[in-house]
Amino acid sequence: MSRGHLPVAGPAEVRRAAVELVRADGRAFAAVLVLNALAAVAGLAGPWLLGRIVDEVRGGGGVAAVDRLAPVILLCAVGQLLLARWARYVGHRFGERTLARVRERFVDRVLALPSSVVERAGTGDLTARGTADVTAVGTTLRDAGPALLVNGVQALFVTAAVFLVDPLLGALGVLALTPIWLVLRWYLRRARDGYLAEGAATSDVAEVVAATASGARTVEAFRLGERRIRASRDALETSRRTRFHTLFLRTVFFPVVEVSYHLPVAGVLLIGGLLHQRGAVSLGAVVAAALYLLQLSGPLDEVLMRIEQLQSSGASFARVEGLARAPRAAAGGDGPDPAGDRIDVTAAHYAYDGGGEVLRGVDLTVTPGERLAVVGPSGAGKTTLSRLLAGVDAPTAGTVTVGGVPVVGLDPERLRRQVVLVTQEHHVFLGSVRDNLRIAEPAAEDGELWAALAAVGADAWVRELPDGLDTELGEGGCATDGSQAQQLALARVVLADPHTLILDEATALLDPTTARHTERALAAVLEGRTVIAVAHRLHTAHDADRVAVMENGRLTELGTHEELVAAGGAYAALWRSWHGDGTAAR
Template identity: 40%
Template sequence: MTATDTRATSVNLHTATGGEAARWVAGHCRQAPWLTASTVLTTVAGAALQVLPVLLLGRVVDGVVGGASRSILLTVGVLMVAAALLGAAATAASTYLIGKLGAELLARLREEAVRAVLGMPSTRVEQVGRGDVLSRVGDDVAVLSKGIRTAVPTVFSAGVLVVIATIGMFGLDWRLGLAGAGALPAYALALRWYLPRSAPLYRQQRMAQADRAQALISGLNGIDTVRAYRLEGDVREKVTSESWRVRNLGVEVFRFFGRFVGRENRAEFIGLVLILVVGYALLEGGAATLGEVSAAPLMFHRLFTPLGAIMFTFDEAQKSGASLTRLVGVFKEPAEERLVGDRSVRPADVAPHPVTVRGLTFRYPGAEEPVLREVSLSIPAGGSLALVGATGAGKSTLAALIAGIGRPGAGSVRIGAHDLADLDEAGARALVSILTQETHVFAGPLGDDLRLAAPEASDAELLDALRTVGAGAWVELLPDGLDTRVGEGGERLDVTKVAQIALARLVLSRSPVVVLDESTAEAGSEGAAELERAVLAACSGRTTLFVAHRLTQAMAADRIAVLDAGRVVEEGTHSELVALGGQYARLWRAWREGS
């Protein structure tokens, strides 16, 4: 559907809760039990070995005070060195395994997100806007990838180290452990203050980035219209406004993080003071040894490094968490049972099917008035019908519904014996192919691009399709023929050649019904005449619906339907409608005089 149709304001895709995202991660970790178990074990071992030298240091102090022999002190020293070396090795192994596990989870997440987006009904993609979709499978994946490489290993390892160090303090003396635990309420209060306020901010920041992407995409896609109506300033102002919104949210996030760090520092101060006071009291009362009292503040101080690492990577972790909830949220979107382009879905035969539309009414979500009102028309098998009308009359919406994109609020669209409401989108694609003016050539060999429509097609079949649409001459001049790279980084193709490739795909698709929505609108007058001949060749023998951009295209159709404000107001052949003297006749006179 095009921007000329009336539509409701776009809404964003679903965003998962933190619990839903955590359950998804846990479920996929269970699918890799050995890797998950190895990651946890090496992380715990590395943390324990990092704490062990501090405990052994307390033994050294007690040994010196008690006059222990040098051999015992030497043995303890060797154990400290060995623990440090083994701890470093275990920590390195843990970092590697965390990265490996994270990379596997990210790969699965990215695959499922792309699959979910491809499986979403086309109307839903258009409703939310491509900016939100692209920001999730692009920006959010990039943010999460960075977080998995940096923040996630740091937070996980540091968290385990905090737990082990806390257990070590209780191992020295339960009263010293309780003194150190006195800092926990302050830590908890700091997190309780920070998390509920920061998580929504991070989500808002990601949504703002999606809105900025949508503003950029809309402006670039419609650059010709923007220039024609001198709207460059308005588009620039829109992009600037969205960029400032992203910047302001970033500043707000950083401000909250700074206040969080201050609260964490206060918690550390409270814990250290409590340990020193309690340790002094225990030592004075003879309830603890000097080694235990000396090791306790060092053990608590050992917490500073992992806690500091957690704090200074928490910003990245929060961004990763926000991106994770957005990506997992895509899985909650309603999807067709099979992806569009499922290679197992093929038309039962290539015989043309009739198209019957009865009482079709359609309203965009949130819109007050319907775009189409009780539209009824039919196209006999192998026949053609052209839709004409003013901008906003509902032509593109009707064409999309006939192609199976979206569901009408009332009425039906039947292709032969099939009601499109009973088919998923892949099933509809097996019966109907749609070609719009937004054609695209994928980067890669030309043959691969064409085989998107027919994966099993031979080179001979590809060349026949290209010759059918008038592309044989220039394809033969390509340096590597069908193996020539086209698209980004490859052979530069003009608008006419891109459209011919799209028409060649249409020939290869073999669907019995074809819908063409202003598919030659982007070509110049000379190229358009060439493409109109290619369109007729590509649609030969098929039931065809044209959304006519040029009335010469409408003339070539068997019948013409004129839409006005969502209703069919005239229908007949070109000569009948000209003789009628109605809207089509006026359009024809204006077209002929303009030409």
């Protein structure tokens, strides 16, 4: 997996995935092939019968031959139309069912990704794969796939028909298609890499836009507008270059193909005319072969158009299937169960990709039921430590364990029962209030939902909603502000009922009074649970059993609020700065 992007599946993996999808709905796929074959056979009758008419008229058959064979041509044309439409209908249904499987598999794989993998790759890449790439695959399965089958079978049958009319004329027609074969090979050698590069560039654009939009306040506060504009322009320029490259491939490929369509027909008419003069072939054979080759241009053009589309959607499919190669969270049932709830951090170091260490030799033990506050200046490593404690990231050196088991090795279900991390970044999902809460506990009854809402002080505003718990939230429903989204997230934590709760600025969007009420309410609800709070508001530290002070990635002080204030160190300075004097809060 390259830095900054999720993996991309190789050609063999894409072919294997495509075969698995076909096998999953094999009967429908076979039906599509049979119907296409029958439609192609019906389409072959017209030129052959027209050649018969020409030969019989020249042989003195007169109008009787036309009257006898013309209705058959019409009947075959109608049969071809009906069979082709039926094949396309079956093909579309096959495509929609297969697309549903692709989407379901994509969602399953996304949900199995560790949070650290998603965050390192960036939401832009994952968003691009789940939207543009899945849509491209869906379009191919619904439209390009059936069309390619229909026209591919027709092209194969038409080519075989030319050889049946006259092998020499058939060989001549196929030989005249050589320029198409050569330009197709040239195109296919370059197209996959080109479209993969285009997809990666699209992901980069999405990532830059998403990061800028989500961090708009930070960008404005630190006057980073020009820097973000430059980053956006660089990403767009790279995207433009990759798109121009694939456009160049198409501008070479299609003109050569369009010109080459006329070569077989022209060759058969010229050479066939000479052979007819010498009595080697009949005029009807020349006419039938020319008509077949003229008829070949339609399905062949459609096949080549779809091949070009397949290169683009094939690259998209490789990006969608690439999630199978990404690291997955530990499988349920693997590994030992934690022996207790004690958390031990031993000589933990952590460094982000391409950056220096942000944690340096941290040693910390958190006993069950303890309330620990982690404080320190911005950039001290507080959030990084919380991510290691929650198993989002693994330490680059040292260990972080719960009950003697590495936190990062726990499967999602076990981890959720042990440790839950709540940050200030919350999401309100499309659906009702009840749906948003039951994400944490699907079997929760309404009484439990109301109790969880009351625990975080959210029951009052939820009761004022038009339909209470049934009120739809999100786009098209009732809008929620940042504080309400945080309260919903905290209510989910209450329902999840973890042994250890890590709050990383989880109440940052609440006003101070509501924040303190919510924190105290949570503390009451989670009595006996371990609570680790990364705090900027030092009243959280004052209420905690112990306070851990982080500075420059190191744990420099550890003790009760009173002990650290009395020690006169970094925490005492923070307390005096925040509280206005050196006394303990009353």
